[in-house]
Amino acid sequence: MPLTETGLKQPVKANEKDLLKINMPVIPDDQKVEVALKHLNELGEKFRSLMLTFESCVKCGACAENCHTYLGTRDPYNIPANRADLLRKVYKRYFTPEGKFFPGLIGAKDLELEDLEKMYSYFYQCNECRRCSLVCPFGLDTCEATMAGRQLLHWLGMVPKLHASVGAAMAKTGNHTGLPKAATVDTCEFLEEDIMDEIGVDIKIPVDKPADILYIPSSADFMLNPNTMTGAAKFFHYLGVNWTISSEIVEAGNFGLLFDQRATLRANCMRVIDEALKLGIKKVVWGECGHGWRAGKMYLPGMLDRPGRIPIVHIHDEVAYYIEKGALKLNPDSITRPVTLHDPCNFGRACNMCDTLRKVMNASVSNFVEMTPNRERNFCCGGGSAILFDDPEMYDLRIKFSAKKAEQVRATGVDKDGEGILCAPCSICKAQLYPMVEEHKLGVEVKGLIDLVGLSLYPVKHD
Amino acid sequence: MTYFILQILPYISVAVLTIGLLYRLGRWASGRIVHNITLTPAPTTQTGAVVDIAAEAILFKSLFKADKTLWTGSWIMHMSLFAILGGHVMGIGLLGLQFYYIGLTSAETSEYLSNLLGTSMGIVVLLGLLYLLYRRMAINEVKMISAPSDYLHLLMLIAIITAGNLMRFVPEWGIHYEPVRDYVAHLLTFSAVTPEMEVMHKPVFVIHLLLVQVLMMYLPFSKLLHIPGMFAHRWIINRPYVEPAPGMPGVTVGGSGHNVSGGHSASGEVQ
Ligand code: SF4
Ligand code: SF4
Ligand code: SF4
Numbered sequence: 001m002p003l004t005e006t007g008l009k010q011p012v013k014a015n016e017k018d019l020l021k022i023n024m025p026v027i028p029d030d031q032k033v034e035v036a037l038k039h040l041n042e043l044g045e046k047f048r049s050l051m052l053t054f055e056s057c058v059k060c061g062a063c064a065e066n067c068h069t070y071l072g073t074r075d076p077y078n079i080p081a082n083r084a085d086l087l088r089k090v091y092k093r094y095f096t097p098e099g100k101f102f103p104g105l106i107g108a109k110d111l112e113l114e115d116l117e118k119m120y121s122y123f124y125q126c127n128e129c130r131r132c133s134l135v136c137p138f139g140l141d142t143c144e145a146t147m148a149g150r151q152l153l154h155w156l157g158m159v160p161k162l163h164a165s166v167g168a169a170m171a172k173t174g175n176h177t178g179l180p181k182a183a184t185v186d187t188c189e190f191l192e193e194d195i196m197d198e199i200g201v202d203i204k205i206p207v208d209k210p211a212d213i214l215y216i217p218s219s220a221d222f223m224l225n226p227n228t229m230t231g232a233a234k235f236f237h238y239l240g241v242n243w244t245i246s247s248e249i250v251e252a253g254n255f256g257l258l259f260d261q262r263a264t265l266r267a268n269c270m271r272v273i274d275e276a277l278k279l280g281i282k283k284v285v286w287g288e289c290g291h292g293w294r295a296g297k298m299y300l301p302g303m304l305d306r307p308g309r310i311p312i313v314h315i316h317d318e319v320a321y322y323i324e325k326g327a328l329k330l331n332p333d334s335i336t337r338p339v340t341l342h343d344p345c346n347f348g349r350a351c352n353m354c355d356t357l358r359k360v361m362n363a364s365v366s367n368f369v370e371m372t373p374n375r376e377r378n379f380c381c382g383g384g385s386a387i388l389f390d391d392p393e394m395y396d397l398r399i400k401f402s403a404k405k406a407e408q409v410r411a412t413g414v415d416k417d418g419e420g421i422l423c424a425p426c427s428i429c430k431a432q433l434y435p436m437v438e439e440h441k442l443g444v445e446v447k448g449l450i451d452l453v454g455l456s457l458y459p460v461k462h463d
Numbered sequence: 464m465t466y467f468i469l470q471i472l473p474y475i476s477v478a479v480l481t482i483g484l485l486y487r488l489g490r491w492a493s494g495r496i497v498h499n500i501t502l503t504p505a506p507t508t509q510t511g512a513v514v515d516i517a518a519e520a521i522l523f524k525s526l527f528k529a530d531k532t533l534w535t536g537s538w539i540m541h542m543s544l545f546a547i548l549g550g551h552v553m554g555i556g557l558l559g560l561q562f563y564y565i566g567l568t569s570a571e572t573s574e575y576l577s578n579l580l581g582t583s584m585g586i587v588v589l590l591g592l593l594y595l596l597y598r599r600m601a602i603n604e605v606k607m608i609s610a611p612s613d614y615l616h617l618l619m620l621i622a623i624i625t626a627g628n629l630m631r632f633v634p635e636w637g638i639h640y641e642p643v644r645d646y647v648a649h650l651l652t653f654s655a656v657t658p659e660m661e662v663m664h665k666p667v668f669v670i671h672l673l674l675v676q677v678l679m680m681y682l683p684f685s686k687l688l689h690i691p692g693m694f695a696h697r698w699i700i701n702r703p704y705v706e707p708a709p710g711m712p713g714v715t716v717g718g719s720g721h722n723v724s725g726g727h728s729a730s731g732e733v734q
Contacts, residue, residue, distance in 0.1 A: 044494075045490075045493065045494060046494060046495060046497060047494055047495070047497050048491055048492075048494030048495060048496055048497075048695070048699065049494075049496065049497075049500060049696065049699050049700075050494075051490065051491060051494050052491060052692050052695055052696040052699070053696070055487070055491075055686075055688050055692060056686070056688055056689040056692025056693065056695075056696060057686065057689070058613075058686050058689050059605070059608045059609055059610070059613050059686070060533060060537070060605070061533075061602065061604045061605035061608055062526060062529050062530045062533055064604035064605075064608075065530075065604070066529060070604075076604075076607045079604055079607065079608055081608045082607065082608050085608070096684070097684055098684040098685065102612075104611070105610070105611050105612050105615070106610050106611075106612045106685070107610030107611070107612070130502065133502060133700065134502065134525065134529075135525060135526070135528070135529035135530070136525065137519070137523055137525055137526040137537075137693070138689060138692060138693040138696050138697065139502060139519075139525065139693075139696050139697050139699075139700045139701065140696060141500065141696075141700065144500065212711065212712045212713045213711055213712070213713075239711070239714045239716070240713075240714065240715075241711055241713060241714055242713050261498070282712045283711060283712060285711070297707075298498065298499040298500070298501070299498050299499065301499070302497070302498055302499065311707055311708070312707065313707050313708075313709060317706070317707075317709050318709055318710075318711060320709070321709035321710060322714075322716065325716050326716075327714075327716035348503070349502055349503060350500075350501075350502070350503060351503060352503035352504050352505060352704060352706065353503075354504065355504075376502075376503065376504060377528075
């Protein structure tokens with residue numbers, strides 16, 4: 001592909017072998033256009049939100065200055081309306097009367113192979129954060145166009161290697177990092193010892209035990225953010241909850257939402273309720289993961305193959321509830337470092353969680369500083385929809401996407417003494433913000449919200 | 464030609480508009496709301512959602528929060544355009560006597576007020592449109608996302624408004640309410656327009672009417688679909704959502720984990 005010639009930035013694609021692992025055949029280049037049109041029509045006809053986004057945009061440009069990817073790169077295709085236009089132009093050309101008869105006038109165009117490559121580049125530069133939808137006068141959702149675009153590309157066998165391998169690992173082990181059961185149990189024991197060393201309390205992290213509560217942690221909490229996992233354990237232990245995690249689903253994330261909202265999304269949803277059934281669970285409590293909770297809360301009920309009767313809630317909501325009930329004795333004075341909060345977009349704009357986050361935060365720490373804009377108007381961290389690519393070109397983009405975030409953090413002043421905490425209660429946010437903090441040289445430490453709850457619940461004694 | 468524009472085209476344009484809109488709305492309706500993509504914070508009741516959507520439609524709430532300059536231009540443009548549409552109904556239907564009929568003024572004052580409002584709104588909407596056109600050409604981002612048709616829509620509205628304003632400002636090009644009312648009555652009763660009718664001899668009126676009809680015919684095939692589109696899409700993303708009830712079974716504080724939050728369902732759902 002003459003991609004370097006056209007200057008398109010693209011994440012490394014999954015090869016034929018990777019694709020087979022997620023049950024996708026490769027469509028040869030000479031058939032791609034034809035197959036793409038067929039699927040585009042199906043997607044447009046099925047999703048009303050998508051068709052409306054195609055047909056009602058007035059090109060007012062209100063979305064432009066509100067997308068951090070455009071703010072960070074000034075690449076015209078990162079203007080949300082233009083991003084959606086990659087699909088819209090083609091859709092109009094083939095499936096609307098105006099596009100069939102007056103393509104030039106309304107800006108419709110024939111689909112070519114090169115356009116698909118362009119879509120692959122720019123749909124994987126969208127964080128699916130929906131800030132564009134928030135500001136659009138009609139609420140048109142470029143995230144829907146991105147999701148449809150990625151679905152289309154997936155069906156053509158154009159998936160980033162990262163997403164495909166995560167999909168494959170999930171299908172095989174029930175988590176994104178490919179952790180087998182033995183490793184999960186080992187890590188839990190290790191974390192239990194850690195807690196013991198830290199606070200001298202014997203707290204267990206039960207695996208595969210029949211229980212009332214199934215906790216769905218993010219697999220990243222077993223390696224990158226162990227304090228989130230131990231924080232949750234402390235919370236459950238404190239209340240005396242009969243809880244467990246399941247080695248079959250040590251994963252709060254659901255990459256199906258991000259590249260394949262059919263088979264992958266559904267399989268991951270079913271996995272949760274299957275495991276809950278097996279362990280006699282009464283309620284599922286979800287861990288810290290923005291897109292994962294969006295999938296679990298908003299998408300899961302519609303994706304299941306059988307009625308989902310077990311309620312599913314988020315750990316933040318539970319913590320907030322018990323704080324309100326006065327059941328948790330938190331020690332906010334034990335965390336005096338200045339803390340600011342990054343509202344994960346999926347929590348703010350898709351899951352109604354802004355108030356909850358503040359309830360928990362204010363009860364857990366003593367020096368909380370809001371950043372602006374915040375709540376549902378917050379900007380994405382730049383890692384959303386797991387575009388956490390490591391190849392130098394894409395990594396560079398990631399850092400640019402986070403420029404707005406860095407500016408926001410700096411403006412709060414929490415980083416002044418190099419002592420600040422940047423709370424980001426989402427695994428993908430965390431994975432994005434660790435390097436962001438380095439590259440933009442911010443004096444803050446990235447932590448989850450449940451980490452802070454854990455610390456505040458069982459303060460570490462320094463004496 | 465005048466005869467065609469005044470007597471035949473109106474039926475064609477209304478038919479195209481109606482059928483076109485039904486075609487578009489029908490297509491939208493056949494698509495599904497597949498996933499729950501409610502934008503939060505969301506209201507918890509239907510009434511709340513209706514209030515939100517009304518605030519969007521009447522006040523352009525989201526746009527106000529996002530871009531004050533664009534909000535000012537577009538809100539003024541849309542509201543004056545809406546006022547003018549209403550004014551047409553009042554002027555032609557009630558001959559500008561609406562304020563008299565509701566008992567506010569005398570008949571003469573009512574007509575005077577009606578004219579004054581019509582004329583001033585005509586100028587305001589023109590200014591609004593010119594601003595939007597300027598903006599489309601001057602702001603780089605907007606320029607980069609514009610297709611030729613985006614400019615044409617504005618030019619078309621400007622042409623329609625200009626013709627209307629000319630009729631207001633140049634008395635011999637203008638036309639009074641009565642002859643237009645007679646003409647509309649003819650159209651509605653499917654009776655023939657006769658050559659001596661005044662509407663047949665007012666070229667600016669004919670042009671104004673022609674342009675409006677052209678607009679009506681392309682409306683269902685253009686971005687002007689944003690008028691119904693806004694309601695259709697807001698209906699998807701601004702819906703009520705009820706939070707799942709918090710509380711874990713087996714924990715002594717705070718209930719059993721079922722229905723502990725004031726009758727709300729145990730698992731969250733769209734109302
Ligand atoms: S804000 Fe909405 S209508 Fe305006 S250009 Fe963006 S998507 Fe289109
Ligand atoms: S969803 Fe976010 S990243 Fe994607 S176009 Fe909209 S604002 Fe930009
Ligand atoms: S990674 Fe975090 S900030 Fe970014 S889209 Fe997900 S939730 Fe939003």
